[in-house]
Amino acid sequence: MNIQALFILSVSLLCDAKLPRYKQNIQPNKLPTNPTHNSQALRLLQTENKNEKTSRIVNEYRTRHRRESFDSRSYESSLIWSHSERLDENGDVLLRWVNTDSSITFRLEAKTRGYVGLGFNSARNMRGADLVVAWVDDRHGNAQLLDCHGLTFEDRAVADEVQNYELISGYQNDTHTTLEFRRQLDTCDKQDFVIGEDTTQILWALGPEGSDGDLPRHVHSGTRPLRLLQPLSKPDTVPLKHWDVRIANLTIPHVMATLFWCKVFKAPDLSQKHHIVGYQPLIDSRPIRNGKPVIEKDSLSPVHHMVLYECAEDHDKRLWSEWAEGEGFFGPSRPGELATCVTPIAAWAMGSKGEFLPENVGIPLGERGGVSYYMLEVHYDNQALHEVLDNSGIRIHYTPVLRTHDAALLGAGIGVSVLHVIPPKQRAYRTVGICSPECTNSTMPEEGINIVSVLxxxxxxxxxxxxxxxxxxxxxxxxxxxxxxDARYQQSRIVPGGRRFFKRDTLITECTYDSSARDKPILGGYSAMQEMCLSFILYYPRTELAGCYSMTPVVEFFETFGVKEFYGLSMMQVEKIFLSSGNLEGLPQEIEGDISALQGDDQGVGLMKGLVIKEPPEFRNKTFMAHLNEMPWSEPLLTEQIEKTLYRGWHMTFCKKRDDSWGAPIQIQNYPNYTRLSSNDASEKSCHYKSVRLPSVTGATGDASRINSISAILILTSLFIAR
Structure with a gap:
């Protein structure tokens, strides 16, 4: 590409960056209703303003004799970075940051001598994203930074009208480029992303060497979900002990896409009560190649999530000791006694680095302070059907220095079952699980409990x-x-200041799903292709409550989908099967045979495929699964009515205690009637668009934040696009 072509491209992009916005209101990350019309309007606007704007921009750059940038070598940051995360698997892009109540400061360390790009978005792409691109000039060693944004209807970045990022320092060595910069959490600029407590998709991109001055031929890029404002989690200042609970040499066969494995562990032999104060995942999965496990840099572990449960005390310690010495059990075939392992102690899911509990709470550990036996349940998601040797688990950190309060985890939400259905082709379909006031009234103390964090x-x-x-x-x-x-990033969320929760209060876990890419209904279940809706709640003081869930009553569920009767089974028999965790006793032989051929934790999927509809006549002789698949899900009136019925209708509630007994009887009750909380977040904040400027901490000239060079604009043409 010659100099003339480069100059024309730069002028075009500069004009694009200055174009007024098309009047159609385009929501972030959504295509406009008429993209062709939109493009035509933009081209017309560009033509109308081309001559005047081009002349002004060219004259401005001709009169600029040097780059107005901050000399990075004159500044050394003294910040203590509270967070640090690798944005890529190889560790070539490292992001550090620290925030105040109003601003956030970043340090980006990247293995490149070209430009580095960082972006913030709610989606995993650059459309509508807030982007910043920076580099260190190879000739003078000066750092440069440009505030940009991605167009909402095209994968292209343009410069912001207002530059809200402030460069602090920047330098490069033989291999890496390092830059520090800051911005307000909310700049009140419509072209910037508001950094809040929700998960943010962090976009990153690296240019090849020398790309700060030339159009790069390609870039390396990726995304990583993170919560930038999460409180810092840190261990005790006192020495900690650790207890590793992990699976030993389990071979995951290539024929199983979903596998649940349960392993019993005996608690450490402790002479006094200890407190669990934190946990971390131990992921060790090795693909088997030619009959041997190997370590592969880019191989992904099939471990989807892990939960460590307390097991209720049992007088037959011999049997439990045998299980603790054994290799474990395939989920559906585990001994019935393991059903007493219902109190979660640690819950880990993909993307989490584990956590340390707040310094005033700890979970009792050991026979003298807790229980003798625990069960680790590991869910393997092996959709790629690889053969893998796994030794994964959880490292439990504990201490003899007791915290002020005994804490516990409570599971809440929708009971895992195929009666939890999400129709296909839906942008925002809601389901809900209820922890009833009858349950909390019978299991909680008069003074209530204090909720600390939630996963x-x-x-x-x-x-x-x-x-x-x-x-x-x-x-x-x-x-x-x-x-x-984002299911790739499941980290516990601290409840700021805690929350007091009293007897007879109600918990509601609400999930919203986007099934627009699915052609068939999604059933509830453990497989990654199925769905869940759960909350794991850390609270104190410790009570006998272990789980508090709800699901749609069986009869009401089938009636919602227009089914009144099946061949061979009454509705009461079907209900009994679901309430007995899928027990197959009493099923007709042909249905039992269909289910027994399935692999993995069935949770009723086989039953859905085996139930044949008898009434009404229009659905007769279809299996219920076929009936679900053939429903006209594109009809909004149908899906809206189903959502309303299952959400606002009857719920069957379950209240489980730590010893696997019922804390309250199973009840069928209607969705609670309450006055919704009105949100006024928008009205409480007043912003003046284009009026926010960060105070300078660098001493650089006021023009340092402006668009610095034509080469900066050239970089934007391929920023964040290539992979």
Missing amino acids: LHAHGTARKITLKHIRGNEELPKISEENVY
């Missing part, structure tokens, strides 16, 4: 999860909420 859990089609708090007929502020849920 919100679902699978790949979930987009939003909310834990609501109802007291009487009034909704209180949400306990925890994730508005941009």
Whole structure:
């Protein structure tokens, strides 16, 4: 590409960056309703302004004799970085940051001598994203930074009208480029991303050597979900002990896409009560090649999530000791006694680095302070059907220095079952699980409990999860909420200041799913292709409550989909099967045979495929699964009515204690009637667009934040696009 072509391209891009916005209101990350019309309008606007703007821009750059940038060598940052994350698997891009109540400062260390790009978005692409591109001039060693954004209807970046990022320092050596810069959490600039408590998709891109002055031929890029404002989690200042609970040499066969494995462990032999204060994942999965496990740099572990449960005390210690010495059990075939292992102690899911508990709480450990035996449940998602040798588990950190309060984990949400259905072709379909006031009234102390943190859990089609708090007929502020849920990043969320939760209060876990890419309904279940809607709630003081869930009553569920009767089984028999965890006793032989051929934790999927409809006549002789698949899901009136019926209708509630007994009887009750909490976040904040400027900390000239060179604009043409 010759100099003349480069100059024309730069002028064109500069004009694009200055174009007024097309009047159609385009939502971030969504294509406009008429992209062709939009493009035509932009071209017309460009033509009308071309001559005047081109002359002005060219004259401006001709009169600029030097780059107005900050000399990075004159500044050394004294910040203490509270967070540090690798953005790529190889560690070539390292992001550090620290924030105040109003601003955030970044340090980006990248293995490149070209430009580095960082972006923030709610989606995993650059459309509508907030982008910053920076580099260190090879000739003078000066750092340069440009505030940009991605167009909402095209994979292209343009410069912002207002530059809201402030360069602090930047330098490069033989291999790496390092830059420090800061911005306001909310710049009040419509072209910038508001950094809040939700998960943010962090975009990154690297240019090849010398790309700060030339159009790069290609870039390396990627995305990583992170919560930038999460409180710092740190261990005790006192020495900690650790206890590793991990699977030993389990071969995951290539024929199983989903596998649950359960392993019993005996607690450490402790002379006194100890407190669990944190945990970390131990991921060790090795693909088997030619009969031998190997370590492969880019291989992904099939470990999807892990939960460590307390097991209720049993007088037959001999049997439990044998299980603790054994290799474990395939989920569906585990001994019935393991059903007493219901109290979660640690819950880990993809993307989490584990956590340390707040310094005032700890979970009792050991026979003298807790229980004798624990069960580790590991879910393997092996959709690629690889043969893998696994030794994964959880490292438990504990201490004899007791915390102020005994804490516990409570599981809440929708009971895992195929009665949890998400129709296909839906942008925002909601389901809900209830922890009833009858349950909390019978299991909690008079003074109530204090909620400390929450882990919100679902699978790949979930987009939003909310834990609501109802007291009487009034909704209180949400306990925890994730508005941009990403199943790749499931880290516990601290509840700021904690939350007092009283007897007879109600918990509601609400999940919103985007199933627009699915052609068939999604059933609830453990497989990654199925869905969940759960909350794991850390609280104190410790109570007997272990789990508090709900699901749609069986009869009401089938009636919602227009089915009244099946061949060979009454509705009461079907209900009994679901309530007995899929027990196959009493099933007709032909149905039993169909189910027994399935692999993995069935959770009723086989039953759905085996139930043949008898009534009504229009669905007769179809299996229920076929009936679900053939429903006209593109009809909004149908899906809206189903959502309303299952959400606002009857719920069957379950209340489980730590010893696997019922904390309250199973009940069928209607969705609670309460006054919704009105959100006024938007009205509480007043912003003046284009009026926010960061105070200078560099001493650089006022023009240092402006668009610095034609080469900076050239970089944008391929920033974040190539992979």
